[in-house]
Amino acid sequence: MTVPVSDGYACSMAKRQAFDPVQAYRTMMRIRLVEEALVKAWAAGYVPGEYHSGIGEEGINAGVVMHLSDEDAMALDHRGTGPLIARGADPLALMLEVMGSEEGMNAGRAGHMHLMDPELHAAADGIVGSSGPLAVGHAIALQRLHPGRVAIAFHGEAAANQGMMMEAYNLAAAWKLPVVFVCKDNRWSITTASADVTGGNLVARAASFGLATAEARGERVDEVYAAAGKLIKRARKGRGPGFLFVTCHRPGGHFEGDPIVRITKDPITQSADLVRELRTGVQGRERGATRDTIRGVSEIVARSSRAMRDWTGVARKDPLRRARKAIPEPTARYIEGTESEAIGRAAATARRKTGSRSAFAPDGDRT
Amino acid sequence: MTRMLYGEAIDYGLGEAMAADPTVVTWGEDVRLIHRQLLARFGPDRVLDTPISEAAFTYAGVGAAMSGLRPVVEVMLVDFLAAAWSAVVNAGSKFNDFSGGKWPVPLVVRARVGGWYTDGGQHEQTLWGQLAAVPGTTVVCPATPDDAAGLMLGAIQHDGFVVFLEHKLLSEQFLDYLGGSSRDTVDFSGLLPAAGASGEVPEPLRPIPFGKARVRRDGSDLALISVGVGVHRCLEAAATLSDEGIDTAVLDLRSIAPLDTAAVADLAAQCGRVVVVDEDYVRGGLSGEIAALLAEAGVPAQFRRVAVETTIPFAPALEQAALPNTQRILAAGRELATL
Ligand SMILES: Cc1ncc(C[n+]2csc(CCOP(=O)(O)OP(=O)(O)O)c2C)c(N)n1
Ligand SMILES: [Mg+2]
Numbered sequence: 001m002t003v004p005v006s007d008g009y010a011c012s013m014a015k016r017q018a019f020d021p022v023q024a025y026r027t028m029m030r031i032r033l034v035e036e037a038l039v040k041a042w043a044a045g046y047v048p049g050e051y052h053s054g055i056g057e058e059g060i061n062a063g064v065v066m067h068l069s070d071e072d073a074m075a076l077d078h079r080g081t082g083p084l085i086a087r088g089a090d091p092l093a094l095m096l097e098v099m100g101s102e103e104g105m106n107a108g109r110a111g112h113m114h115l116m117d118p119e120l121h122a123a124a125d126g127i128v129g130s131s132g133p134l135a136v137g138h139a140i141a142l143q144r145l146h147p148g149r150v151a152i153a154f155h156g157e158a159a160a161n162q163g164m165m166m167e168a169y170n171l172a173a174a175w176k177l178p179v180v181f182v183c184k185d186n187r188w189s190i191t192t193a194s195a196d197v198t199g200g201n202l203v204a205r206a207a208s209f210g211l212a213t214a215e216a217r218g219e220r221v222d223e224v225y226a227a228a229g230k231l232i233k234r235a236r237k238g239r240g241p242g243f244l245f246v247t248c249h250r251p252g253g254h255f256e257g258d259p260i261v262r263i264t265k266d267p268i269t270q271s272a273d274l275v276r277e278l279r280t281g282v283q284g285r286e287r288g289a290t291r292d293t294i295r296g297v298s299e300i301v302a303r304s305s306r307a308m309r310d311w312t313g314v315a316r317k318d319p320l321r322r323a324r325k326a327i328p329e330p331t332a333r334y335i336e337g338t339e340s341e342a343i344g345r346a347a348a349t350a351r352r353k354t355g356s357r358s359a360f361a362p363d364g365d366r367t
Numbered sequence: 368m369t370r371m372l373y374g375e376a377i378d379y380g381l382g383e384a385m386a387a388d389p390t391v392v393t394w395g396e397d398v399r400l401i402h403r404q405l406l407a408r409f410g411p412d413r414v415l416d417t418p419i420s421e422a423a424f425t426y427a428g429v430g431a432a433m434s435g436l437r438p439v440v441e442v443m444l445v446d447f448l449a450a451a452w453s454a455v456v457n458a459g460s461k462f463n464d465f466s467g468g469k470w471p472v473p474l475v476v477r478a479r480v481g482g483w484y485t486d487g488g489q490h491e492q493t494l495w496g497q498l499a500a501v502p503g504t505t506v507v508c509p510a511t512p513d514d515a516a517g518l519m520l521g522a523i524q525h526d527g528f529v530v531f532l533e534h535k536l537l538s539e540q541f542l543d544y545l546g547g548s549s550r551d552t553v554d555f556s557g558l559l560p561a562a563g564a565s566g567e568v569p570e571p572l573r574p575i576p577f578g579k580a581r582v583r584r585d586g587s588d589l590a591l592i593s594v595g596v597g598v599h600r601c602l603e604a605a606a607t608l609s610d611e612g613i614d615t616a617v618l619d620l621r622s623i624a625p626l627d628t629a630a631v632a633d634l635a636a637q638c639g640r641v642v643v644v645d646e647d648y649v650r651g652g653l654s655g656e657i658a659a660l661l662a663e664a665g666v667p668a669q670f671r672r673v674a675v676e677t678t679i680p681f682a683p684a685l686e687q688a689a690l691p692n693t694q695r696i697l698a699a700g701r702e703l704a705t706l
Contacts (some may be wrong), residue, residue, distance in 0.1 A: 031607040045552025048683050049485035049545060055458050100485060100682040108682030111487040117374060125490045127450065128419045130386055148536060161418035164450070197418035257549030260400070278407040286386035292410025299411050357485075357683060 021326040024066065024221045026335045028058040028320050031082045033339055034091050037079065037347035038098055038112075042256040046350075048100050048357040051112055051256045054082035056218070056249040057184055059319030061086045063216070063224025064152060064244070067232045072139035073121040073151040075131040078183075080115050080124030083154055087120045091343055095350040098145055103353060106154050107234065129162025131155050132181060136168045139179035139241075150235045151179045158189030166209070172241035173210035180231045180242040182212070186250040191260050193306060206243035218248030219317040222326070249314045260307045276299065368567040373537040376568050377477075378402055380519030381439060383572050385409050387434035388437065392524055394424060394612040395441025401540065425451035425476060429458045432474035437523055444648050445494050445532060453562070459528040460503035471526040475519075480508065480647055481534040481596055482690055483558050484545060488679040491686075493595070496645075496652025498530050499624035505624040508532040510598040512566040514575060514621055521574030529577075534595045537563040560599030578625035583636070586616030589700050590634045590668075591687035593644040594620040594656060597691055601644050604696040613704045623653055631657060632664040638652045640703040644691045669706050671699040 035053045054061065068074070068087065071336035076083055084094060089105065097104025098112045106118060113126035121138075125131060135153030142149040159165055160183060172179045183202060187194055207213050212234060213285045214227040224246055231242030253261030278297055287293055315321075324332050373380060382405055385391045399406045403638035417424040420573050421442055428440035442448045447461040448455065455476065462473045482491030499506045505527060509515040515533065522529040534558060535541045546553040583598060586603050592600035598619040605615035620627065635641045641661065643654040654672035661668055673691040680686050 043550050043552065048553070049487070049681070050490075097681075102682055102685070104682075106681075108685055109488075109678070109680045111485070111681030112548060113487055114489065114681070126487065127447065129450070156420050161420050162423045162450070163420060188397070191397045192416045194418075197416055255544070258545040259544060262548065274403075278403060285382065287408040288385075288389075288413065289408050292412065293407060296403075296406040296408070296414070298409045299399060299406060303400065 019222050019225045020066075021222065021323065022331055022335070024062050024225065025320075025323045025327050025332060026219065026339065027062040027066065027086050028323055029335055029339045030091070031058045031061055031085045031344065032320055033343035034085050034095065035081060037343055038095060039252065039256060039285070041095070041099060041347065041351060046099050046250075046354060047112075047256075051073070051098065051109060052078045052254065053252050053256065054079040055252050056186065056314070057082055059218045059221040059224055059323065060182065060184055060246045060248060061341075063221045064228045066225060067228055068150075068152070071121060071142060071143060071146040071149045073135065075125075075135040075138060075151065075153045076115070076122060076124035077128065077131050077155050077159065078113050078124070078126050080122075080154075081112065084115055084117065084120065084122055084124075087122055089117055089120060089122075092346040092349055095346060096353060099178045099350055099354040099359065101350070101354045127157045129155070129165040131159070132162075132165040132168030135179050135181070136171050136177060139172065139177035140175070143178055147238075148176065148236050150232050151177075153179065153181045155181065155183055156189070157183055157185040157187065157198070157202060157207070158192075158194050160205065161198060169206060169209040169211055169243070176238070176240045178235040178238065178241070179243060180228070180235055181206070182228070182244045182246065185245060185247050187310060188250055188254065188307075190254045190281070191303070193303070203243070203245045206245070211241050211243040213243045213245065215245045218246045219319040219322050221319060221323050242346045248319075249317055251311055260304060261311075274304070368566060370572055371512045371568045372539045372565050373512050373563060374533070374540050375511075377519050377533055379568060379631070380516040380572060381405065381523070382408060384437075384523040385413060386440055388523075390435060391437045391439065392431075393439040393441060394428075396443050397633070398441055412476060421447055421451040422454065425454035426458060428474045428476065429454055429462065429472055432463065432472045433470060436523070437473045437475075439475045439477055439523060441631050442476060442478040444490055446489055446492050448476070448478050448494070455498065455504070455530070460501045463527060464503050471478050472528050473526050473531045475522045475531050477531045477533065479535045479538065479541070480532045481536055482679055482686065483536045483596065484555065485681060485683050485686055487681040491679050493532070493647040495532060495594070495623045496647045498655075499653065499656075503528060504624055505529040506532065507577060507621060508534065508595045508623065509621060510534075510563050510595055510619050512538070512563075514581070516568045516572055517575035520572055521576060524574050525577070532595070532656050534563075536560070536596050539564065539692055549701065560596060562602075563596065563599050575621070577622045579621065580626050580627035581619045581621055581628040582616065582630070583619045584615070584617040586614040586638065588614040588638055589640045589642065589703060590616045590618060591637040591642050591696065591700070592618045592620065592631060592634070593655070594623060595646060597644040597646050598694060600691060600693050602699060603693050607697060608700045608704075609682060611701075613700060615700065626656065626660065628660050628664070629665045631660060631691040632666050633670040635661050635666045641671070642696060642703065643670075643672045643674070644696055644697045645672065645674040646691055647675060649676050655667070669703045670705055673699050
C-alpha cells in the first residue's frame with residue numbers, strides 16, 4: 001500500500017513546474033519523523049542489526065523525488081528510507097520491515113538496506129556503488145517501454161569511487177540514457193574522510209564522462225528542486241544523462257552506534273579511552289620508528305577532531321529549519337501536528353507488533 | 368599465554384608479522400580506525416585507508432605481492448569481495464601457476480564472514496565454498512583466538528595466496544557497534560559462543576599450518592564436522608547428544624582449502640555417522656565436497672548436512688531458522704543415530 005504525501009500528490013507534482021514549499025516541507029517533515037522514530041526504536045532495541053539514517057538528507061530526497069511520478073524508477077543506497085517515504089511508501093509497512101517483522105513491506109526478508117516496492121518502482125541495495133548500474137538498467141528499460149520516464153540513482157560521494165559506478169556514468173553517457181545520478185556529499189565514508197581517498201573533483205569527473213552536471217546545497221530544498229528539475233527535464237526529453245552533486249550532513253554519523261559519533265558526543269572520556277588504548281597498543285611491543293608511531297597516533301586524533309568539527313554547528317544547516325522559514329508559521333504548525341500524529345501512531349503500532357529485540361537467542365526461540 | 372578477544376588475536380598475529388617484516392603492509396576501508404593500534408605501532412605508511420574500490424585495491428594487492436610486498440588486503444565483508452571477484456579467481460589464485468611456480472603471490476585477503484546478528488542476505492554470507500573451489504587458493508576460518516592469531520601469522524608467512532576469513536559473531540568489534548557500548552537494549556550473549564570470542568593465545572606466537580583440522584571433542588557414535596561459528600554450535604549440540612547417549616565428536620576444519628582429508632576420513636570411519644554443519648550454501652560447497660571425499664576414500668558413513676538453503680532473511684526469527692542452528696544439528700544427529 002502507498003500513502004500519498006498529499007491528495008493527488010503523485011500526478012500533480014510531476015506536471016507542476018513551480019516549486020511548492022508547503023509540499024516540500026510536509027515531505028521533509030514526514031521523512032524526518034520516520035527517521036527519528038527509527039533511530040529511537042534502534043536505541044530502544046526494536047531495530048535489530050544496523051540502521052543508516054538519512055537525517056540531513058531530507059532536502060535532497062524531497063527536492064529530487066517531488067519531480068517523479070508514474071513509472072519513474074529509483075535505485076537507492078543504504079539510506080533508502082527518505083526517498084521511499086517521499087515517493088509515498090507506507091510509513092508503517094516500512095518501519096515494520098526495518099524492525100524485522102514478517103508484516104513489513106518486504107515480509108521481513110529485506111531489512112533497511114534492501115527495502116523495495118515494485119509499485120513505486122524503487123529498490124534499495126546495500127552494495128555501495130550498485131545503485132549506478134542498476135539505475136542505468138532501469139533507464140534502458142524505460143527508454144524502450146515508457147519513453148519520457150526517468151531513472152534516478154541515489155549514491156554517496158564515496159560511492160563515486162566504486163568501479164561499477166564510474167562504468168555506469170560512462171554507459172549512461174555512451175547510450176544517452178534517461179538517468180540522473182544524485183550524488184549526496186556528506187564528506188564521509190564510514191570513518192574515512194572522503195577527501196583523503198578521492199582524486200580530483202567529482203563534478204569534473206562526472207562532466208568528463210559526458211554527463212550534464214548541476215550542483216546544489218542540500219539544506220536548500222528549493223535549490224535542489226531547481227537543479228534536479230533541469231537535469232530530469234533534459235533526461236526525459238532524451239537529451240542524455242545528468243549528475244547532480246548535492247552537499248549535505250550526516251549528523252547521526254554513519255550508522256546508529258557509530259564509534260566516531262561516540263567520540264564526538266563524549267569527547268573527554270572517549271578520547272581518554274582512545275589514548276589509553278593506543279598507548280597499551282604501542283607499549284611493550286615491537287614497533288616501527290618512533291616517528292611513524294607519532295604520525296599514526298596524530299592521524300587518529302586529527303580524525304576525531306575533524307569529525308567533531310564537521311558535526312558541530314550542523315544544526316545551522318538543518319534542511320528542515322530552512323524549509324520551515326519559507327512557509328507561513330500556522331501552515332508549518334499544522335503540518336507538524338498532523339504528521340507527528342500519523343507517524344507517532346505508526347511507530348507505536350510497529351513497536352507493539354514486533355516487540356523488543358533485546359533477547360537475541362539462537363534457534364528462533366526468541367519471544 | 369595471554370587472554371585475548373578473537374579480533375584482537377587476529378591483529379596480534381598481524382602485528383607480530385609487521386614487526387618482524389617491514390614488507391608487511393595492510394590496506395582496506397577504514398582500517399586506520401578499525402586497527403588503530405596497528406596504525407599507532409607502525410604508522411600511516413603501513414596501514415592505509417582505501418576508497419570504496421574493492422576491485423582496484425584487491426587487484427593492487429596482487430600487483431604489490433608480485434613486486435615484493437606482503438600485503439594484507441582487508442575487505443570489510445566477504446559479500447563485498449564479490450565486487451573484486453576477478454582479482455581472486457583470475458589473478459591472486461592464478462599467477463603462481465601461470466609462472467610455472469616462479470612468481471609466487473604472497474597476498475592475504477582478509478574478510479569478515481557470517482551472520483546470526485541480523486544484517487540481511489547481503490551482509491551475512493560466508494562464500495568460503497566458492498572461494499575454496501578455485502585452485503591456487505588457501506581458505507581459512509578460525510573458530511578461537513589462538514587459531515585466529517596463529518593462522519594469520521601463518522597466512523602472512525606463506526608464499527601463496529590466502530583468503531583469511533574472520534567470523535563477525537566472534538569478533539568483538541561488530542557486535543560492539545550494534546550492541547555493547549552503543550546500546551544496552553540488545554543482548555547478543557545468547558548467540559555468542561563464549562569459547563570463541565575470547566581465549567588464551569600463546570606467546571611467542573607460532574604459525575599454524577594449513578590443512579590441519581582440530582578435534583574439538585572426541586566421540587565414537589557421531590562426527591559433527593564444521594568450521595567457524597558452526598564449531599561452537601556443534602559443541603553445544605554434542606553435549607546434548609552425548610547426554611542422550613549418542614557419543615558425539617566435533618571436528619574443526621580450520622582450513623576449507625586445503626581440507627584435512629585424512630582427519631575427516633578417520634573420524635568418519637571411527638563414528639560411521641557424519642553431519643556436516645556449514646554456514647555456507649548447501650549447493651556446490653564444503654558439505655558436498657566432504658561427501659565426495661568420503662565416497663572417494665571408501666568410508667561407509669551415514670551422512671547428513673545442515674547448511675544454508677535460502678537467501679538469508681533479515682527478520683531475526685527467520686534468520687536464525689535459516690542458519691545452521693543447534694536445533695537443526697540436534698535433529699540431524701538424532702535422525703542418524705536411529706539408522
Ligand atoms: C561494495 C561495498 N563496499 C563496502 C561497503 C560498506 N559500506 C557501507 S556504507 C559505506 C560508506 C558509503 O559512503 P557514501 O557512499 O559516501 O555514503 P554515506 O554512507 O556517506 O551516505 C561503506 C564503505 C558496502 N556496503 N559495499
Ligand atoms: Mg558519504
